[in-house]
Amino acid sequence: MTWNRDRRARGCRFADRREADRGAASVEFAVLALVVLALVFTAIQVGLYFHARKVAQSAARQGAEAGRQFGASESDGVAQAQTFLNRFGGSVRDASVSSAGSTTEEIRITVRGTVATLVPGLTLDVVQHADAPVERWTNP
Template sequence: MDSRPQRRNAVRRRIRRIHWGRDDGVATIEFATLALVVLTLAFTTIQVGLYYHARKVAQSAARQGVNAGRQFGAGQADGLAQAQDYLARYGGSVKGAQASSSGSSAEEIRITVTGDVATLVPGLTLHVTQHADGPIERWTNP
């Protein structure tokens, strides 16, 4: 038997193996890249959720303040106190939250709540400002 065709086939297989190379370690690199993308998406989703939660807490505090301040016989101070009380109870996601009644008049109360959002990324600062307003209840003659 002629062994030359067998040697040629063996040489061809060896050349193909050397030419195409081996894929050792490629799965690790793919996993590391994919893990980075998945973690970025997860942290972004959580951060967006924290931002919208902080907005809702600030809006609710402003609304609570307006509802308390617009009642008959109440004033801006009552509205601010109610907004601050709400923030003290539920405002953990709004850091440094402050309520203000600037923009209010004798006929309308306006409560504005401002603060910073809790963040997952160091150095990232997100600010939230929400307000609510409504007419002050009063007796009028027809």
Template structure:
């Protein structure tokens, strides 16, 4: 009977030995997936941060350009100043007042988002507009 029990244990032990090292493979596969998720989350965060910086620069430009006696060029200068102070996340930023009229000012900020993946190019374009302040008589 003891010989029979030894015979039964051998196939079980042999089956356990064939899975040896499988945990390392599982960990390596899972680590790649987790790192991909982390980098994706970081990249999404960088994109939305760059959008908010570009939007803030456009709003700053509109506020400066819509003041009484100001010109659209004043708005462009203010947006450029804002980007030079806070716009590290928007690379190669360009500010334009195209689309502005004597009654309405429009500031557009375009640029590239800083990326974690080499070769990945993400662009951001944000604009703001508002009425130009002027004197009117009743």
């Protein structure tokens, strides 16, 4: 008889333990979901940053190629880079293009802007430049 009583008491202890654990899976899932969402948003933000960087680099390269041609000027390179950004630069916000640092023998096109972000208040800047020698006629 005592054996049955001990067995019932032990069963009640297990039942109490199961009652205490009720809802723990929901809390664990909520915490894990926050971590997974943070990782996903971080991955998306890193992708947006590298995409904007690549677009800015391409715009600077296009501008340098246009400005280095024989008879072209620095303003031609700046205009070409700005045209490229207008067509493809949606991920580079507030973009500005300059030819600061250019010389008579070399053109330098710099593209500056900010990256579209998922987090309000976060500001990521992008600065890319491209250099190229200016084509010119020389006497042999």
